[in-house]
Amino acid sequence: MTNPGNHPLLLEMRSAVELDLRKTIQLSFPESSRALQRMLEYHMGWTDDLAQGKRIRPLLLLLVHQILTGNWQSVTEAASAIEMIHNFSLIHDDIQDKSEFRHNRVTLWKKVGIAQAINAGDALFTLGLKKIWDLTDRLDLDLVRKSYLILNQTCLRLTQGQYMDLDFEKRMDVTADDYLEMIGGKTTALIAACTQVGAVLANARPEVELAALNFGMNLGLAFQLVDDYLGIWGKPEETGKSIASDLVEGKKSFPVLCGLAEDNTFSQRWKLGKIQREEAEHIANLLESTGAREKTKSKADEFTQQALDSLSQFAGSSPEAQLMEELTRWLLQREK
Amino acid sequence: MTNPGNHPLLLEMRSAVELDLRKTIQLSFPESSRALQRMLEYHMGWTDDLAQGKRIRPLLLLLVHQILTGNWQSVTEAASAIEMIHNFSLIHDDIQDKSEFRHNRVTLWKKVGIAQAINAGDALFTLGLKKIWDLTDRLDLDLVRKSYLILNQTCLRLTQGQYMDLDFEKRMDVTADDYLEMIGGKTTALIAACTQVGAVLANARPEVELAALNFGMNLGLAFQLVDDYLGIWGKPEETGKSIASDLVEGKKSFPVLCGLAEDNTFSQRWKLGKIQREEAEHIANLLESTGAREKTKSKADEFTQQALDSLSQFAGSSPEAQLMEELTRWLLQREK
Numbered sequence: 001m002t003n004p005g006n007h008p009l010l011l012e013m014r015s016a017v018e019l020d021l022r023k024t025i026q027l028s029f030p031e032s033s034r035a036l037q038r039m040l041e042y043h044m045g046w047t048d049d050l051a052q053g054k055r056i057r058p059l060l061l062l063l064v065h066q067i068l069t070g071n072w073q074s075v076t077e078a079a080s081a082i083e084m085i086h087n088f089s090l091i092h093d094d095i096q097d098k099s100e101f102r103h104n105r106v107t108l109w110k111k112v113g114i115a116q117a118i119n120a121g122d123a124l125f126t127l128g129l130k131k132i133w134d135l136t137d138r139l140d141l142d143l144v145r146k147s148y149l150i151l152n153q154t155c156l157r158l159t160q161g162q163y164m165d166l167d168f169e170k171r172m173d174v175t176a177d178d179y180l181e182m183i184g185g186k187t188t189a190l191i192a193a194c195t196q197v198g199a200v201l202a203n204a205r206p207e208v209e210l211a212a213l214n215f216g217m218n219l220g221l222a223f224q225l226v227d228d229y230l231g232i233w234g235k236p237e238e239t240g241k242s243i244a245s246d247l248v249e250g251k252k253s254f255p256v257l258c259g260l261a262e263d264n265t266f267s268q269r270w271k272l273g274k275i276q277r278e279e280a281e282h283i284a285n286l287l288e289s290t291g292a293r294e295k296t297k298s299k300a301d302e303f304t305q306q307a308l309d310s311l312s313q314f315a316g317s318s319p320e321a322q323l324m325e326e327l328t329r330w331l332l333q334r335e336k
Numbered sequence: 337m338t339n340p341g342n343h344p345l346l347l348e349m350r351s352a353v354e355l356d357l358r359k360t361i362q363l364s365f366p367e368s369s370r371a372l373q374r375m376l377e378y379h380m381g382w383t384d385d386l387a388q389g390k391r392i393r394p395l396l397l398l399l400v401h402q403i404l405t406g407n408w409q410s411v412t413e414a415a416s417a418i419e420m421i422h423n424f425s426l427i428h429d430d431i432q433d434k435s436e437f438r439h440n441r442v443t444l445w446k447k448v449g450i451a452q453a454i455n456a457g458d459a460l461f462t463l464g465l466k467k468i469w470d471l472t473d474r475l476d477l478d479l480v481r482k483s484y485l486i487l488n489q490t491c492l493r494l495t496q497g498q499y500m501d502l503d504f505e506k507r508m509d510v511t512a513d514d515y516l517e518m519i520g521g522k523t524t525a526l527i528a529a530c531t532q533v534g535a536v537l538a539n540a541r542p543e544v545e546l547a548a549l550n551f552g553m554n555l556g557l558a559f560q561l562v563d564d565y566l567g568i569w570g571k572p573e574e575t576g577k578s579i580a581s582d583l584v585e586g587k588k589s590f591p592v593l594c595g596l597a598e599d600n601t602f603s604q605r606w607k608l609g610k611i612q613r614e615e616a617e618h619i620a621n622l623l624e625s626t627g628a629r630e631k632t633k634s635k636a637d638e639f640t641q642q643a644l645d646s647l648s649q650f651a652g653s654s655p656e657a658q659l660m661e662e663l664t665r666w667l668l669q670r671e672k
Binding site: 029030032036095116118120122123142145160162 | 364365366368369371372428431432433450451452454455456458459461462463465466469472477478481484485488489491492494495496498499500502503514517
């Protein structure tokens with residue numbers, strides 16, 4: 001499957017958002033805190049050629065808006081707002097998880113220290129929660145206010161999901177349902193906010209707004225489960241990670257929690273402690289024999305189907321709607 | 337001087353804000369993240385009888401609004417918003433400064449770990465930046481939006497001040513002017529936002545809004561300098577700290593930076609390294625002989641006078657205006 005992210009419309013959207021993000025961060029700091037600005041620029045991937053994020057979230061917001069109005073340009077700032085909020089949460093996540101690398105680059109806290117990185121995250125969060133207000137020179141104040149409140153509520157859900165995620169590391173009794181609730185906050189809430197706000201700013205009817213929200217929510221859930229699947233059964237040459245890397249890292253992902261739900265050879269081994277790289281493939285096979293691989297795939301397929309159903313409820317059959325469907329399938333079918 | 341904080345009007349304001357804060361935090365978390373809610377309740381001082389903050393910032397906002405409209409009750413939520421933002425910044429500050437105690441209680445990060453405390457701060461920040469929107473059922477949407485944008489801009493200034501503060505610890509070339517710019521972000525911006533928003537929500541004329549802003553700004557600057565003064569020359573029996581405790585802690589406060597501006601016996605000793613408790617009083621005397629005590633006092637008096645002048649420009653001579661003057665003098669003349 002070719003990457004639809006290279007479609008001319010998506011390339012155009014991505015560069016509009018990138019430009020707006022750069023300008024926003026460039027214009028927000030006085031001389032005395034220029035180094036704080038540079039920290040944000042480093043995290044955003046602008047200080048070297050290595051890696052910017054894929055900016056998936058802005059594209060989802062803009063594409064929903066394009067489908068409903070044909071005028072994505074009028075809400076670029078909302079897409080930037082969400083990308084800044086997403087990146088604020090990455091900066092703080094990396095500190096919380098002690099992650100030293102992201103996209104093959106040293107993480108911000110590892111580069112500037114925990115204290116300055118917490119503060120840089122706070123600055124990016126503040127800018128994100130301001131950005132959407134730039135829309136009031138064009139759009140109705142009530143629509144912007146509604147979108148702001150959705151974003152703010154989403155941020156609260158992010159912290160609730162993050163609380164659970166950190167708590168799960170210490171707990172032995174986490175269930176697959178707990179996990180779905182946790183990713184409902186962590187991964188899903190922000191993706192659902194993208195698609196919902198794209199519709200809200202189009203002044204969409206309630207049933208359209210709801211369908212857009214459901215599209216994003218199911219897309220987010222499916223996306224996380226595909227990630228979990230690939231973290232164990234993905235081909236190293238396609239994921240860029242070692243075999244069953246999530247097992248080696250001890251991640252309590254969805255398939256692992258399915259495997260741990262009963263007493264079996266996988267759960268017996270898991271409880272003995274850290275899994276070594278040499279045994280990872282064997283233990284992935286043990287986990288598969290519990291039915292966890294099939295369960296994860298079928299749950300991911302279920303959410304994918306619900307996402308596509310919700311999409312068809314509001315998107316019609318314009319070229320942009322087809323592009324969104326392609327993008328969705330591409331995001332959710334990475335190599336399985 | 338008796339503490340005007342016990343005036344019946346201020347007691348009434350304080351308990352209205354406290355009730356609103358408690359309700360807000362109580363209603364914001366689902367069962368699965370109840371422990372996150374408890375972290376905020378611990379930080380706010382509600383889990384034991386030891387110490388809640390003085391809630392000075394909410395009182396300033398409400399009192400400005402009362403002076404201008406006679407109806408402080410209509411903006412309680414704005415006062416809560418600012419108190420939540422203030423406390424978010426304290427939670428993150430304590431991590432950044434590695435402070436283990438605040439008001440004689442163990443700080444949140446020391447109790448729950450850095451990762452969860454960063455997240456709890458993020459949650460409180462989010463709630464603070466939402467709270468002010470509750471006013472739109474009563475007040476004009478444009479006034480609320482303007483107040484929100486002031487708060488948001490203030491948060492950005494907080495991060496800029498915090499960046500400078502953390503950076504100063506490592507630098508040897510900080511000047512007293514750099515320091516005033518830093519506290520302009522850290523201490524002052526939020527106090528100025530209180531008095532400005534109190535006026536904005538009263539739909540005040542521009543000259544009144546500006547006078548209220550200047551009142552808060554000068555009050556904030558004076559407040560910090562009084563704090564710096566007392567941290568070196570305050571009487572232990574009144575400050576509750578040891579003699580010249582800021583010198584022992586190596587704080588680059590305003591008087592220290594005045595002393596370091598030239599070569600003298602104080603600056604020679606400072607450069608030799610950590611000051612011991614036994615020599616603190618002697619070194620405070622060395623610092624005084626450089627003129628730093630007099631400079632700090634006269635700078636604080638200057639800002640105090642400017643604050644009182646600004647207050648008289650918008651406050652008139654109502655009983656509430658007199659109460660605000662009393663509160664200002666009390667905040668700025670603690671024992672000097």
